[in-house]
Amino acid sequence: QQQVKQSPQSLIVQKGGIPIINCAYENTAFDYFPWYQQFPGKGPALLIAIRPDVSEKKEGRFTISFNKSAKQFSLHIMDSQPGDSATYFCAASGQTGANNLFFGTGTRLTVIP
Amino acid sequence: DAEITQSPRHKITETGRQVTLACHQTWNHNNMFWYRQDLGHGLRLIHYSYGVQDTNKGEVSDGYSVSRSNTEDLPLTLESAASSQTSVYFCASSESRGRNTEAFFGQGTRLTVV
Numbered sequence: 001q002q003q004v005k006q007s008p009q010s011l012i013v014q015k016g017g018i019p020i021i022n023c024a025y026e027n028t029a030f031d032y033f034p035w036y037q038q039f040p041g042k043g044p045a046l047l048i049a050i051r052p053d054v055s056e057k058k059e060g061r062f063t064i065s066f067n068k069s070a071k072q073f074s075l076h077i078m079d080s081q082p083g084d085s086a087t088y089f090c091a092a093s094g095q096t097g098a099n100n101l102f103f104g105t106g107t108r109l110t111v112i113p
Numbered sequence: 114d115a116e117i118t119q120s121p122r123h124k125i126t127e128t129g130r131q132v133t134l135a136c137h138q139t140w141n142h143n144n145m146f147w148y149r150q151d152l153g154h155g156l157r158l159i160h161y162s163y164g165v166q167d168t169n170k171g172e173v174s175d176g177y178s179v180s181r182s183n184t185e186d187l188p189l190t191l192e193s194a195a196s197s198q199t200s201v202y203f204c205a206s207s208e209s210r211g212r213n214t215e216a217f218f219g220q221g222t223r224l225t226v227v
Contacts, residue, residue, distance in 0.1 A: 043218030
């Protein structure tokens with residue numbers, strides 16, 4: 001049973017476009033929602049994270065939007081660049097810390113020059 | 114620089130053999146984790162540890178075991194490798210228990226069971 005559902009599975013955008021990746025969860029005990037970025041042959045690396053006390057968090061060109069009532073959160077990449085081409089994973093965990101990170105199935109993003 | 118390293122990077126083994134994947138971190142993190150990554154499943158937690166002598170089962174622990182004899186290392190053992198265990202394995206570590214802190218991942222080990 002997938003604790004965190006992620007869509008789409010793949011995404012292709014033109015340079016400068018704004019890809020949006022969506023995630024949904026059911027467990028209301030989750031209170032930490034990170035996004036990880038993974039390049040081929042590398043391990044995932046933390047990109048940005050949000051807690052449910054805010055509805056939006058922005059770091060550079062990356063923005064997380066969070067809707068607590070709908071139990072959904074999304075990643076927006078502004079002015080996307082070819083170097084953003086990677087696989088993106090959303091995740092969620094509860095109050096016990098990063099130990100029980102439940103990951104989505106991943107979105108493979110391709111940004112065309 | 115502190116880091117987390119996995120070895121080997123690639124491994125081919127036969128069904129039924131015991132295999133151990135190594136994970137070593139130099140951050141002095143208490144938390145360490147093993148995940149497997151499969152297409153269509155994302156990353157799934159196999160085992161985790163909050164400190165020396167502490168180990169816990171994750172969501173896909175059957176057929177795997179870990180031991181934590183020091184802070185730096187969390188080796189993952191496949192007792193009797195099966196083809197279903199062909200996957201990419203990632204080790205991760207994080208700073209402390211009780212707070213949601215960043216998990217740092219290794220480069221992964223690609224394991225093929227033939």
